[in-house]
Structures are given as structure tokens and as C-alpha cells.
Ligand code: SF4
């Protein structure tokens with residue numbers, strides 16, 4: 001995989017809001033979105049929260065950075081997929097902190113492993129949030145996130161360009177999320193029908209249960225943030241809206257849940273196709 005350095009040539013234009021403004025905005029939005037997820041179960045009221053998750057203005061797909069699908073050089077394959085993407089884009093911005101973990105005052109996973117923003121619109125992000133980085137620096141950031149047990153969520157959602165005042169189609173995010181502190185991931189177990197499609201599984205990625213190994217302990221059920229894992233007749237069964245986040249794979253004590261990836265090139269092609277379908281992010285070599 002070629003490693004290139006990022007372009008840092010053009011001077012930034014007008015910046016969007018700075019860090020303090022965004023912190024206050026998240027503080028206000030947090031209880032509204034949390035309450036809205038609960039209200040999504042009620043007729044009429046569910047449409048109040050629907051715009052926050054409505055496709056195609058909200059597209060989120062998970063990449064399990066730490067699942068043990070090894071490539072030839074012992075780099076875990078989903079992690080290498082993210083690095084391939086980073087090598088193929090010119091503009092990468094790393095946030096100094098995760099705004100969600102900061103909001104919740106948690107120290108573990110560390111709040112200083114922030115999101116990445118990709119695309120030409122990053123030049124509008126105010127420098128108080130973080131900095132534009134080289135490809136190599138972005139690789140290091142992915143490794144830190146994986147080692148902290150975080151999952152990568154590729155997100156193209158309207159609230160990001162609206163918050164940072166950038167163009168919608170020129171901005172993608174890779175968020176490094178844990179299960180309990182992410183504004184998007186939390187409280188999804190009891191979501192209403194209008195939020196069923198909030199997370200998309202990459203087509204080249206499948207999760208399956210080996211019923212012969214499953215002892216029905218329920219750990220996977222407990223850890224699934226979407227409630228897409230259930231016990232049926234004492235065996236784990238995966239639901240149709242599984243996002244492929246891999247938490248059940250990581251937490252099964254018997255190794256009964258596995259992540260299947262058709263092959264690295266195929267999964268990368270799926271990811272690129274998905275990104276091109278939802279944004280105008282320029283991706284080289286594809
Ligand atoms: S964690 Fe593993 S053993 Fe336990 S119910 Fe889930 S699949 Fe079965």
C-alpha cells in the first residue's frame with residue numbers, strides 16, 4: 001500500500017464554528033436526541049426524531065477494527081481496510097478529542113482519540129478542533145483507536161456539515177466509538193421502526209453463529225447495541241438489521257460468533273462504493 005503525504009497547500013477559507021460553540025451545541029442536542037430515540041416508539045412522535053436518522057442524509061456503517069481476520073502481514077484486515085481508505089484520500093483532519101466521551105466525562109476509552117474528518121471540506125473546520133494530518137499520522141491514529149477497543153463508524157450524516165458549516169457532500173467522518181458514550185450508538189436497543197435502518201452493514205461483511213459452539217450464555221445479546229442478537233431455543237440468532245460492528249464476535253467466550261469477509265479487495269471495493277454512493281469524497285486508485 002502506497003503511503004503518501006497529505007496536501008497542505010491551499011490556505012483555509014472562512015472557518016466554521018470553533019470548539020466551544022460545538023461543545024455547547026452537543027450539550028443542548030444530547031438530551032433531545034436521547035429522548036427522541038425513546039419517542040421513536042410512539043406513533044406521531046416518532047416523526048420528530050426521524051429527520052435525525054433519515055436516509056440518505058444519515059448514512060452510518062461500522063468497521064470492526066479489532067476482529068481477528070488476519071491478512072498476510074498480520075495486520076487485522078478491517079483495520080487495514082480503513083488504512084487503505086486513508087491512503088486513497090487527500091484530506092484528513094483529526095479531532096483532538098471525542099466530543100461524546102468528553103461530554104460524558106469518561107476517561108476510558110480515552111477522550112483524546114477523536115474522530116477523523118475526510119474530504120475537501122475539512123479546510124473549513126476551525127483549527128481549535130484539531131489539525132490536518134499526513135497519511136502516516138492517520139494510520140497511527142487508527143492503531144491507537146483499535147488498541148483502545150474502539151470501533152470505526154464511517155458516517156455521512158447531515159448534522160456534521162451543518163455543525164461545522166461545510167458542504168454536505170464533501171465531508172465524511174470516521175468516528176471511533178465505544179458502546180456506551182456515542183450519541184449515535186447509545187439507546188438504540190429500544191429504537192422504533194423509523195430508526196431500523198440507521199446503521200448499514202457493509203455488503204462484503206457477514207456475521208454468523210456456529211450453533212454447535214453456542215452455549216446460550218447471552219453475552220452477545222447483552223453487548224449488541226442494536227438488539228439484533230437474541231436467544232432462540234438456547235442458541236444465539238442474528239437479526240436482519242445487524243450492523244456488522246463485531247462486538248458479539250469479540251465478546252463470545254466460546255468463539256461461536258465469527259466475522260466473515262469475502263476478501264480484502266472485495267470489502268474495500270464495497271466500502272468505496274458505499275462512500276461514493278453517499279458522498280462526493282474524491283478517492284484515488286478506485
Ligand atoms: S456469547 Fe457466544 S456462547 Fe454466548 S450466547 Fe452468544 S454466541 Fe452463544
Ligand code: SF4
Pocket residue numbers: 207223224225226227228229238239241242243244245246247248249
Ligand atoms: S449482532 Fe453482533 S455484529 Fe451485529 S450489530 Fe449486534 S453486536 Fe454488532
